[in-house]
Amino acid sequence: MKLSARVEYGVRAMAALALHDGLDPLSLKEIARSEDISYQFLEQIFADLRKAGLVESVRGARGGYLLARPPNEINIGDIVRAVEGPIAPVNCLVDDPGSSREPCRHRGEACRARHVWEKLRDRINEVLDSVSLHDLIESKPEPLVK
Amino acid sequence: MKLSARVEYGVRAMAALALHDGLDPLSLKEIARSEDISYQFLEQIFADLRKAGLVESVRGARGGYLLARPPNEINIGDIVRAVEGPIAPVNCLVDDPGSSREPCRHRGEACRARHVWEKLRDRINEVLDSVSLHDLIESKPEPLVK
């Protein structure tokens, strides 16, 4: 039940972009340096963020990335789903509409727990969608109490 | 952001025990067979369930497992935490009080997203703790609409 490093990095990088919103493009090199994240790994993550339409790229010298929308219109859920795919806490909830994959069937019965997992998925999305990048950068970083 | 097969198996096995509550011990062999789960993998899972005090074992011939409490006093969260450890959606939330592990600190600041992850963790626990084994076995398995 853990989010990946991609998510952690993605959120931090997007927060960096949000803090720089309205200015010139921010390069991956710069983000990687300031957030201490592998440059090449970040490239992969930004490929996903771009495909999801959360950032826009400016190619060439002095290029970089910009938020595609203002920080209050991008929320953490958008980022998580972009870099990790849709939230699906168990296999039988993976949405895979075309294929004829079995739902969670065991010995002829659909799994009794399905509605629990569905509720869980919905609450997770709710929480992640309730916080925007704007909220994130407004809130003070917590003091480092031991 | 996925629960493991251990959780899925653990919940199904506990539901089987709940359906058999008040009767004689149910053996792992029986559960493994009826739920179509690897016997030896189930052994591992039940070791965790037992250590967590959710089941009691009866050793020897005609032995097996019993729920340690009535089905309405055991909830899905108990099972998930027993077999997967405490819910901690990001590393910086792993509770590890003794050790001096760093909190999520990046370049001197605690991570801005920490409170989001905390809220997420709390909601996940809430959902999982809101459904008991009793609820689970009372609810009809969902019909298998394609």
Next chain:
DNA sequence: AATAATCCCGAGTAATTTGGTCAGAATTGA
């Protein structure tokens, strides 16, 4: 036009986690 800074892309690799097996000891009802 040349250069350097940047995004872009696909393949490959190392580390970790997960799901499961194996072998056998300990316990107990029949």
Next chain:
DNA sequence: TCAATTCTGACCAAATTACTCGGGATTATT
């Protein structure tokens, strides 16, 4: 005594994750 069972620790294979590598495409600057 024997068969059915729990219990334990080590082991193993597959999958996933985190990251690297090599190079191509684009563009501001000189």
